[in-house]
Amino acid sequence: MTRHLLYKCLPYINNYVKYLSMVVFSTIKCAGADSTTINFYNGSYVELIAKAKSDNKAIFIDISTAWCGPCIRMNKEAFQAKSVVDQLNPIFLAYKVDAEKGEGIKIAKQFNVSSYPTLLFLNSSASLMYRVVGYTNISNLLNQITVATNAIKYSEPISKWDDEYSSGNRNPIFLYNYLVKREKLGLLGGEVVDEYIKTQQADSILSKHNLELLSKTVSSSRTKAYDVLINYISKQPIEDKEFYNRSILQLENALLNDRNEAIDKKNDVLFNKYIVRRKELFDLYKEDNKSRQLKVIKFIKMNYYQKTNNLKYYKRFAIPFAEQIMRLNVDSLHKIDSVDFIRFKEEIYLPPDSIRKQTYDAHFYERQHMHSELAAYDLNEIIKTYLQNAKYRNDLEQAIIWSKRVIMLIPDPLYLSINAQLLVKLGILHKAINLQKRAITQAKALGRDTKELERDLKIMRSRKP
Known part of the structure; x- marks a missing residue:
């Protein structure tokens, strides 16, 4: 009954996909411009176009997101392959953007990018000549680079x-x-x-x-x-x-x-x-x-x-949804998580030894807390909207109640930090600072980057009581 109710209450499949992508590939480090051997350009997009024109080089753009598992995998595999680097660097000026941050948002919109990763191949005048959508292994990427190079050499650009x-x-x-x-x-x-x-x-x-x-x-x-x-x-x-x-x-x-x-x-x-x-x-x-x-x-x-950011109308739909999640029994969700995790541990003995550990490591966190995490994630999305837009104390106090439930479901450092930021908006600085410190301590224990958490703590300390 509880499982059925959970799925009725959690229809946000996009959130689930993002969550799974982040979890499954959480053990893979994303290769940035400094760690990959592809010579990714570090300037702005406008500067990139100017340089491509002056150097008479074609442009290669990798459009991805932070949560995209296949993107991270390509960074680790195809973009590190010497054969790919040797074929790409001499011809293309490479560029990497996040479709959800900075000028990456505008670039993704300009080229109608909605799936990740998307690889764009432009000529030296920045006219789109070819695109590749989705994860691409080394051999296929080499073929695609060849096709793109020929398109740039012999095809009429879309700009004409x-x-x-x-x-x-x-x-x-x-x-x-x-x-x-x-x-x-x-x-x-x-x-x-x-x-x-x-x-x-x-x-x-x-x-x-x-x-x-x-x-x-x-x-x-x-x-x-x-x-x-x-x-x-x-x-x-x-x-x-x-x-x-x-x-x-x-x-x-x-x-x-x-x-x-x-x-x-x-x-x-x-x-x-x-x-x-x-x-x-x-x-x-x-x-x-x-x-x-x-x-x-x-x-x-x-x-x-x-x-x-229309909180007035947002509340009409968000409050009933939040109330549905609040009616879920925390202990029951944790029990369902435990049963599913036991089943998962039994299932991983079915594949060969060569992939057993890889499967276990990739899905460990996801399967350990899956149902609780789904509930916590969607409720926290509502809380973040209140944090960003709420102006009245009663709205913030309601968000605090929801936030406490999220922490009961999953005591994650990020959820602790959201609760601390709500306390700041309510003027409860001392408690907020202590909670933020706790979030940082937990994040360090989990081996996570704490820069943003520490930045938020610094902002909290700078506020006058």
Whole structure:
């Protein structure tokens, strides 16, 4: 019963994926610019482009995140291989960015990057020529570098096509090929898709090659192209499953683009339009559970108000979710964790000795506290939003209550630090400082980097009582 309730209360699968990625690869050290033999450039992106142009070198950009396990693995393996270094360094000016930090956010958005790792290959004029998405082993990366090098040498850069479109070329053959090229490079179709549809006769819009194009290039639900595609697949029997699945995925991606745009602009009108179309696509999934759909919509709204720092509306969705987690029995979750961990230890004796220890080490922490950690993580996400946006004492006091429950679930140093920061906002400095010291001590005992915790402690001490 408790296990079933837990999964009902914790639908944030993205959080779970991030958590598992961090855990599974926690024993692998991320190789930075100083530790890898690839000559990653240390300047800004603007300086990188200027240097590439002056040195007449192509550009290689590794876009990753701190929590991305495959990214960390590539840093350790492929990026350390002499064969890769010897092939990459002479031709490319290499650059590494975090898609969630600094100018990496802007770069990821510019090149429509949403999966990690993503490797971009640009010519010396910073025009995108080739991309690789996902983990790539050494031999495959060597092949991809060769393909990218040939594309840079012999292919026409997308920038020329952009200029041709901007100059007003609306020839249907040009627009079609332009969209195909953008799709191959992983770039959004944008308004170009609708411009192409305008060139088509009514009876040819639904031709096979046009539908194939739409299933790969639609990038917003506020377009004619989106309407054409969703209306077609909603009225036709599912005969070509590959086309149907690709179309559904493209429509989902278009909705995600609209959702991100609404968040970036903090535009409630755009978000409400997105919600209408989100429900419309849900209705297409005839076998899907209606109550589940409503629950997902609630969490989408909660996420939107969290991202746009609108605590007033965020609370409407966050408080019921937090109350669900608070009703979970801590001891029961710990018991479930213990049972699962025992089962895990029994299961690791099944694989050969060569991979047994590796499996155990990689999944040890994850399987030891999995259910408790999931509950703690999601509740802590709500607490952090309150910490960032709450202005009234009663909101902060409520967050303190939730934070204490998180610490009961998992007494992690980061959770202790969040509690300490809440105490600071409530003006309880002495207790906050002592709790922050405790967090630092525990973090050191776990072998973690304590720089950020110590920085926060210094800030706490600088505040006047």
